[in-house]
Amino acid sequence: MASKKSEQLLFGTFSLYPRTRPSYRVSLSRMGISYTNIDEDDEKDQCVKHINMGDVVGCRCRRSKMADDSTAYLTIYAYPFRKRTMSSRSTRIRMDFTFGCNASSSFDDNFRTCAKWRNVVTRLARGQEVAKEEVETCTLPESKRLLILINPHSGPGKAQQIFEKEVAPMLNEANTDYEVKITEHAGHATEIMVSLDLSQWYAVIIVSGDGLIYEAINGLMKRPDWERAIQFPVGCLPGGSGNALCWTINYLAGEPVGEEMVLHSTFILLKHRVIPMDLVVIQLPTMQVFSFLSVAWGMIADIDYESEKLRAFGAARFTIYALIRILRPRSYKGELAFLPKGHYTPKTQQTIAKNTIRRLASREAAGSVCENGVIGTYRTISQDSERLRSASVPVMPMSSSKHQYARDNLGMVFDETVKDENLSDVNAHSSGHLDENKEVNGIGASNMSYDTEIGGANGPVNHLKSNDSQDSSQASGSSPYSPNVSCSLLPPLDKPVPSNWVKVSGDFITVLATYQPYLGPDNLFAPDARLNDGCIHLLFIRSGITKKTLLDIFLSIDEGNHINSPFVEYVKVSAFRLTPDDLSVGNLMVDGEHVDMAPVQGQIFPQMGRIMGIQ
Numbered sequence: 001m002a003s004k005k006s007e008q009l010l011f012g013t014f015s016l017y018p019r020t021r022p023s024y025r026v027s028l029s030r031m032g033i034s035y036t037n038i039d040e041d042d043e044k045d046q047c048v049k050h051i052n053m054g055d056v057v058g059c060r061c062r063r064s065k066m067a068d069d070s071t072a073y074l075t076i077y078a079y080p081f082r083k084r085t086m087s088s089r090s091t092r093i094r095m096d097f098t099f100g101c102n103a104s105s106s107f108d109d110n111f112r113t114c115a116k117w118r119n120v121v122t123r124l125a126r127g128q129e130v131a132k133e134e135v136e137t138c139t140l141p142e143s144k145r146l147l148i149l150i151n152p153h154s155g156p157g158k159a160q161q162i163f164e165k166e167v168a169p170m171l172n173e174a175n176t177d178y179e180v181k182i183t184e185h186a187g188h189a190t191e192i193m194v195s196l197d198l199s200q201w202y203a204v205i206i207v208s209g210d211g212l213i214y215e216a217i218n219g220l221m222k223r224p225d226w227e228r229a230i231q232f233p234v235g236c237l238p239g240g241s242g243n244a245l246c247w248t249i250n251y252l253a254g255e256p257v258g259e260e261m262v263l264h265s266t267f268i269l270l271k272h273r274v275i276p277m278d279l280v281v282i283q284l285p286t287m288q289v290f291s292f293l294s295v296a297w298g299m300i301a302d303i304d305y306e307s308e309k310l311r312a313f314g315a316a317r318f319t320i321y322a323l324i325r326i327l328r329p330r331s332y333k334g335e336l337a338f339l340p341k342g343h344y345t346p347k348t349q350q351t352i353a354k355n356t357i358r359r360l361a362s363r364e365a366a367g368s369v370c371e372n373g374v375i376g377t378y379r380t381i382s383q384d385s386e387r388l389r390s391a392s393v394p395v396m397p398m399s400s401s402k403h404q405y406a407r408d409n410l411g412m413v414f415d416e417t418v419k420d421e422n423l424s425d426v427n428a429h430s431s432g433h434l435d436e437n438k439e440v441n442g443i444g445a446s447n448m449s450y451d452t453e454i455g456g457a458n459g460p461v462n463h464l465k466s467n468d469s470q471d472s473s474q475a476s477g478s479s480p481y482s483p484n485v486s487c488s489l490l491p492p493l494d495k496p497v498p499s500n501w502v503k504v505s506g507d508f509i510t511v512l513a514t515y516q517p518y519l520g521p522d523n524l525f526a527p528d529a530r531l532n533d534g535c536i537h538l539l540f541i542r543s544g545i546t547k548k549t550l551l552d553i554f555l556s557i558d559e560g561n562h563i564n565s566p567f568v569e570y571v572k573v574s575a576f577r578l579t580p581d582d583l584s585v586g587n588l589m590v591d592g593e594h595v596d597m598a599p600v601q602g603q604i605f606p607q608m609g610r611i612m613g614i615q
């Protein structure tokens, strides 16, 4: 396996722009690109340098603006980890490497060489397999556009600016075609997803907070073809104030969280991976929604909803409001019922094993290796190291016979939108002779149609099929729930839960059902949760604890240590029901959206959706 990764696929002699000397021997393997100075006169800089394929997002061929220059250029864009100054933490930084090919006196020949390298590098950077015998004929991956939905009012109102300044340049580096739509009103993303011709797009990318992701997912579920539509990949970039799903995706991908979030989230998108994501069907008396994040009641819901008035503070609004609510705690009466995944033992009867959480300690990246074209990161967990992402591969094979969306082969487009500042690292040392926008007539044109896609949607998951044992009232046509998803574990809300469910009643400070580790910046509520682990992670805190204890619990959420508290019950379940006693007080939040206070129940639907991420 190791030898296959290091197998040399291509090699050649190049210069390193902007200099024409020395010459470098450059070789390409599945692990990356290595280059060594082979100019005997130049004794400096003789060591082998390596660009890790896992760090590469894209590659472009270019030519000089000088008409008589026959050199063709290959620019590789990579985002390796670098230690931050004055910090033990690492974040990715942008680097570009431009190799000049001048082996022939003919520009066309040199360009063909660069195009061959570009095609192989682009595929490897996206984690696609390239066999040695395919190298000579390898083309760019097929292309479909990304639909970018931007909410101009999310978070501090900077989503559009963030996209234009930080995201668009990276998409261009990776030759990714996209179209931007700015949402015009609340509910617009739902409308777009209800009527979108999904076959024309690779994925929808939400540049907003979790509210717009919720709209997009529920828009897909409103379609007559919802069973297939819900498999349409959704990606996200942090433009809101909470951005819980972005935190989760970065965390589970082994990328840094909380620093340079836009850069790291975009980096993940450019790997073009799609992975399954659990959804939870949430039923209230008058509606049914499809949740990807959480249901919160009590203190956590109060912080989320009532801190809206502090929106201008960005993510800090949650911390400020949490402190206010810890000083003035409220409790709420109700009954919580749930169907545990295994045997449930209340916390008071358990031995609390402190410091045993296998959390991912995401800020302690210790190094990186490349595997399957994706960088894998070792993170320090206590004294051990745990390998993340080693098995990361495209979820949906390109050749899947179940692929439902017609492939869209776009013609060659030389990207006119790439601005000179994308070349700044190179041009800073040059007289700006490279001309990326100049069309290379006829050369390799058939190879230069490009594609943002490696996967696409798979066929629908069978667990969504109707189930006759489902509650009859919902199947009878009198149900307010649409579409008629088979919730075999959930009785009608006005009927008692089955006897194998556990019931807990009394006064609660908060109840949280979540299916993602992060629920917001530094809010690692369920450190063990994964995007597709088939579990609802149910946490609840009962009243009767001191403000100091409550403060300690909240202060330990950023590392996920709160689940070790004897006062925090934590259980993995398949379904739950929450019945508040008094519907006139408190807040109920589904995925951060406020809903009318009412009894609520939910059931997990493993791998119902698709998300762009790396696992």
Ligand SMILES: Nc1ncnc2c1ncn2[C@@H]1O[C@H](COP(=O)(O)OP(=O)(O)OP(=O)(O)O)[C@@H](O)[C@H]1O
Pocket (backbone or CB within 6 Å): 151, 152, 153, 154, 155, 156, 183, 184, 185, 186, 187, 188, 208, 209, 210, 211, 212, 213, 215, 239, 240, 241, 242, 243, 244, 592
């Ligand atoms: N053009 C618009 N004008 C007003 N509201 C909009 C517009 N586009 C979308 N919305 C609404 O804005 C709401 C808030 O968006 P979103 O949740 O994405 O951001 P946020 O609340 O800042 O982030 P987070 O949920 O991460 O805290 C959504 O419920 C959405 O319906």
